[in-house]
Amino acid sequence: MAKGFFTDTTLCIGCKACEVACKQWNQLPADSYRLSGMSYDNTVALGATTWRHVAFIEQFDGDGRYLGTDEMGDDWGEARGDVGAGAKAGASAIGERMARGPAGATDVVDDVTGGFLGANRWLMMSDVCKHCTNAGCLEACPTGAIIRNEFGDVYVQPDICNGCGYCVWACPFGVISINEDDGRAWKCTLCYDRQRDGLVPACAKACPTQSIQFGEVEELRQRAAERVGALHARGITSAYLYGADEHTSVGNLNAFFLLADEPQVYNLPEKPHVPQAQVIPAYVATVLTGIVLGVATLLSLGRGRERR
Amino acid sequence: MTEEYDRPPTEILLPALRNGQLERVEERAEAAPRTYYNVPTIKRPPWRWFIPAYLFLGGIASGVAFIGALAELFGGRRHRSTVRDARYLAVVLAAICPILLLLDLGRPRRFHHMLRVVKLSSPLNLGTWILTTFGVLSGAQAARQAAEDNFILKRRSWLGRVATLLPSGPITVLHGLFGMALGGYTGTLLAATVVPLWASAGVLLGPLFLAASATSGAAALVLVGVLSGRQRREARGEIQVVANVASAVQFGLAAAHEVFTPERVSRPLRRGLWGWLFRFGAVGSGLFVPGALRWVAWMSGPKTERRLSTLASVLTLLGTLAERIAIVEAGKRSADDPIAYQLMTRAQPGEARPTPAQQGARAPQRAGHAAGIAARDTVKIGGQSGSS
Numbered sequence: 174m175a176k177g178f179f180t181d182t183t184l185c186i187g188c189k190a191c192e193v194a195c196k197q198w199n200q201l202p203a204d205s206y207r208l209s210g211m212s213y214d215n216t217v218a219l220g221a222t223t224w225r226h227v228a229f230i231e232q233f234d235g236d237g238r239y240l241g242t243d244e245m246g247d248d249w250g251e252a253r254g255d256v257g258a259g260a261k262a263g264a265s266a267i268g269e270r271m272a273r274g275p276a277g278a279t280d281v282v283d284d285v286t287g288g289f290l291g292a293n294r295w296l297m298m299s300d301v302c303k304h305c306t307n308a309g310c311l312e313a314c315p316t317g318a319i320i321r322n323e324f325g326d327v328y329v330q331p332d333i334c335n336g337c338g339y340c341v342w343a344c345p346f347g348v349i350s351i352n353e354d355d356g357r358a359w360k361c362t363l364c365y366d367r368q369r370d371g372l373v374p375a376c377a378k379a380c381p382t383q384s385i386q387f388g389e390v391e392e393l394r395q396r397a398a399e400r401v402g403a404l405h406a407r408g409i410t411s412a413y414l415y416g417a418d419e420h421t422s423v424g425n426l427n428a429f430f431l432l433a434d435e436p437q438v439y440n441l442p443e444k445p446h447v448p449q450a451q452v453i454p455a456y457v458a459t460v461l462t463g464i465v466l467g468v469a470t471l472l473s474l475g476r477g478r479e480r481r
Numbered sequence: 482m483t484e485e486y487d488r489p490p491t492e493i494l495l496p497a498l499r500n501g502q503l504e505r506v507e508e509r510a511e512a513a514p515r516t517y518y519n520v521p522t523i524k525r526p527p528w529r530w531f532i533p534a535y536l537f538l539g540g541i542a543s544g545v546a547f548i549g550a551l552a553e554l555f556g557g558r559r560h561r562s563t564v565r566d567a568r569y570l571a572v573v574l575a576a577i578c579p580i581l582l583l584l585d586l587g588r589p590r591r592f593h594h595m596l597r598v599v600k601l602s603s604p605l606n607l608g609t610w611i612l613t614t615f616g617v618l619s620g621a622q623a624a625r626q627a628a629e630d631n632f633i634l635k636r637r638s639w640l641g642r643v644a645t646l647l648p649s650g651p652i653t654v655l656h657g658l659f660g661m662a663l664g665g666y667t668g669t670l671l672a673a674t675v676v677p678l679w680a681s682a683g684v685l686l687g688p689l690f691l692a693a694s695a696t697s698g699a700a701a702l703v704l705v706g707v708l709s710g711r712q713r714r715e716a717r718g719e720i721q722v723v724a725n726v727a728s729a730v731q732f733g734l735a736a737a738h739e740v741f742t743p744e745r746v747s748r749p750l751r752r753g754l755w756g757w758l759f760r761f762g763a764v765g766s767g768l769f770v771p772g773a774l775r776w777v778a779w780m781s782g783p784k785t786e787r788r789l790s791t792l793a794s795v796l797t798l799l800g801t802l803a804e805r806i807a808i809v810e811a812g813k814r815s816a817d818d819p820i821a822y823q824l825m826t827r828a829q830p831g832e833a834r835p836t837p838a839q840q841g842a843r844a845p846q847r848a849g850h851a852a853g854i855a856a857r858d859t860v861k862i863g864g865q866s867g868s869s
Binding site (some may be wrong): 209211212214217218230239309312313314315316317318321333334335336337338341342343344345346347349350351355356357358379384396401402404405406410411412413414415417418419420431437438439440441442443445446448449451454455456458459460461463465466467469470471473474475 | 484499515516517518520521522523524525526527528548551552555556560569585586588591592594595597598600601602603604606607609622661665666668669670672673674675676680683684685686687691692695719720722723726727730734816821822823825826827828829834835836837838840841842
């Protein structure tokens, strides 16, 4: 069975040990010393030399109000009626008490905090290649450099890749990219070499909070479902699994996630599509147009023969 | 990014036809955008200028080949110069195109790795095969023509004899078919990506590119015909009709693309530099003006006819080039816009994943998770043999 990652974002503390371990084991060069200026996340995104990326989502504002889904009023927030809604109620309660003056503000702190995943929260997620069941990059690769290996993971063979780059914009998650220095496409190998030697991938090994778990995908999925149940039982009802048992054209993800907010907050698509679903309809439409144009050309050129 | 888009010189002149339902989704997303610090969700295509150049020249080769093939099979004697021009043009363009593609590779020396597999799911792989076959067929056609003309290739040389002995009919048919395939696959190649501008209403891109190929091929044949002075006016008139029909198809498809694409997604193709280039360069001066010129040319005397035909052809070719550049560059822009990608990947009703509440209810309510998490480092790994 396929091997993969279960990344439980509710356990992530944003230490970036996975990023460092990945860079070290895979001998990936440093990207730069630039500061992104947007958050503690200076890695910003996955890339050719960054195969793990820790996202930092800061849901705070100066007044301690939660900046969440409840303000959107869409189906997600309504379906949950949970953390966001509670926080909003808390925030408005704070506002009322503030308006009443210092006497009313004594118990504000209890309302605001509401636990780590409560009102003012700081979400972190260690992002990685999802090793999709129907991988856009693998389908797109014109050289056959991208394969599914014996561990069920998507692997780029560096000795075959000729750097055409077509996989880069066939990836629904923006994972794979071209290394400008050597002209080839690179992404997470799920530590193919370590797996061959029976070792746990570097990032999972380094993770100090067990946010990144490695193993048989089936077993991980079971474990993840239990974790969702436990979180819901503890009142964190926004927790859900992304990329497990879903009906999307990319299929199940061999690296799936437990998230606590909408996917787009983590820069993940709500419902990823494998781009090759377009291929056959597009070919058919093109052939039909070809027939129309061919007949039109024939009619206009063929008149010559009759009048000859 | 948004400031650039918010300069809409074209917005007042050509207000976009709106699709009501998509607009509502769009407004909802734009009212409360939730993105990760506006970081693009997908990677932008890093294509250099080689690719729009290839799309342009490959498109001309495609149109020239299939118009040439049809002229050879059904056009009769009056199209002999059309056939000759088509054969020579096709081989020249078929020689340039692979070089352009090769230069855009990260590892150009490994270009032949494209030919180690046949993979129908990858339009790029299929396109490589199409281009290769097209090149061989163009070579055969041009060799026959050269031998017939006693030009470069001596008719009595062994190569010239081989060229004239090859079966003419089947090669012509195949050349035309592969020419069409060459014009159409590029649109599918763009559509089968995650770039919002190309992927939404992506079904229309292949037909659009094919129609653009036919238009530019016809224009190239007219231009070469006028310049060489061998083309008969009746033959030219017939090719002009092809150009006009293909232009009309092209306009219809471009309009349909605009109607069926959400405004946010196609914004880079509606506003700003590329929007301007597309509307006025590709559609205005590339489709409408040359169409009118061809019509006037048809009515006028021989000298004016040649001049107007030349002008119309040049404008059509420039318009096609503008169209290729605008679509590629606007696609890059749309890839940078996380909201556009969110619109494209928004779950439709009934498609959404189980809500957190449903997932929580479904999950077994036992405390086994703690043991499961602690078991991480004791997970048995498949070992050398692996298991799949």
